[in-house]
Amino acid sequence: MTAMPVLARGLSVITQRPQIAFTFDDPKTDDAGTLAWPEVNNRLLHTLERHKLKAALFVCGHRVDSDQGRKLLAEWNAAGHGLGNHTYSHRSFNTSEGKNKITLAEFEDDTLKNERLIASYSRFVRLFRFPFFKEGDTVEKRDGMRVFLKQHTYSSGRATIDASDWAISARMEARMKVDAKADLTPYRDFYLQHIWERAKFYDLLANRVLGHPVKHTVLLHHNALNAMFLDDLIAMFKQRGWNLVDAEQAYADPVYDRQPNILPAGEGLIWALAKETGKFEKELRYPGEDDTYENPKMDALKL
Numbered sequence: 001m002t003a004m005p006v007l008a009r010g011l012s013v014i015t016q017r018p019q020i021a022f023t024f025d026d027p028k029t030d031d032a033g034t035l036a037w038p039e040v041n042n043r044l045l046h047t048l049e050r051h052k053l054k055a056a057l058f059v060c061g062h063r064v065d066s067d068q069g070r071k072l073l074a075e076w077n078a079a080g081h082g083l084g085n086h087t088y089s090h091r092s093f094n095t096s097e098g099k100n101k102i103t104l105a106e107f108e109d110d111t112l113k114n115e116r117l118i119a120s121y122s123r124f125v126r127l128f129r130f131p132f133f134k135e136g137d138t139v140e141k142r143d144g145m146r147v148f149l150k151q152h153t154y155s156s157g158r159a160t161i162d163a164s165d166w167a168i169s170a171r172m173e174a175r176m177k178v179d180a181k182a183d184l185t186p187y188r189d190f191y192l193q194h195i196w197e198r199a200k201f202y203d204l205l206a207n208r209v210l211g212h213p214v215k216h217t218v219l220l221h222h223n224a225l226n227a228m229f230l231d232d233l234i235a236m237f238k239q240r241g242w243n244l245v246d247a248e249q250a251y252a253d254p255v256y257d258r259q260p261n262i263l264p265a266g267e268g269l270i271w272a273l274a275k276e277t278g279k280f281e282k283e284l285r286y287p288g289e290d291d292t293y294e295n296p297k298m299d300a301l302k303l
Helices: 037-050 067-078 104-118 139-151 165-178 185-210 224-239 269-277 291-300
Strands: 019-025 056-059 082-085 124-128 134-136 215-221
Touching: 019 224, 037 067, 037 224, 056 067, 056 104, 056 124, 067 082, 082 104, 104 139, 134 139, 165 185, 165 215, 165 224, 165 291, 185 215, 185 224, 185 269, 185 291, 215 224
Parallel strands: 019 056, 019 215, 056 082, 082 124
Antiparallel strands: none
């Protein structure tokens, strides 16, 4: 298979195949649709093992702070996947007013609380991912947390390809509960098309903003959708010429050291770097990804 050309603004054609690693957020011990959590977990791990891929699992502590949760994490640990910090409570760092307000000090404490839960695992990695990709709505919070993470030797667990797989899974799981024998093919097809569209968008944007390819990381979730169709997603990327790499290899790309100077801070890394330039305002929506964009499409398909 020949390499896929990617056009970069003002540059010659780049022929390197895109590279992508898989990352998963929010492992949990709740059942998903008609799938019990151990089946969700086993399917994800077996698919990654079959393709000989090592992922990064970003752990939100309150979802797995139990005997069952520790069993789940132990299985990912034993399989050799990295366990990253996603805070304990999964609160948005961009909330400075109202009942959901969170201060820098509270967010730091929540991060350390989560670290105490996962630091004993041999595959604990000092990668930090902000809940909802929200990195602070003030300079004080944004820069304060960056200093805190550096002091605690955390590297960035951002993703370059953001998506809304969680919204598709929520609808599919609701359908499964109503009709255990429902045909789930339309959800799979929508999922594959959605991830492919977002991957193409952010890959082209990366080349336009940076002038060179990056090792991509895609944001997925520990849910029924990926348990059932991750194998199809991996096959799709392979068939379309993308190279699959381990998360550890992807995060060695220097692009993850970048600290975009934007407010509110956050969103996917490529989105944020594009926003920082001020040159892509007509192409960047806010938030970068959300169910708001996918719900009308799913409504039209009666998903």
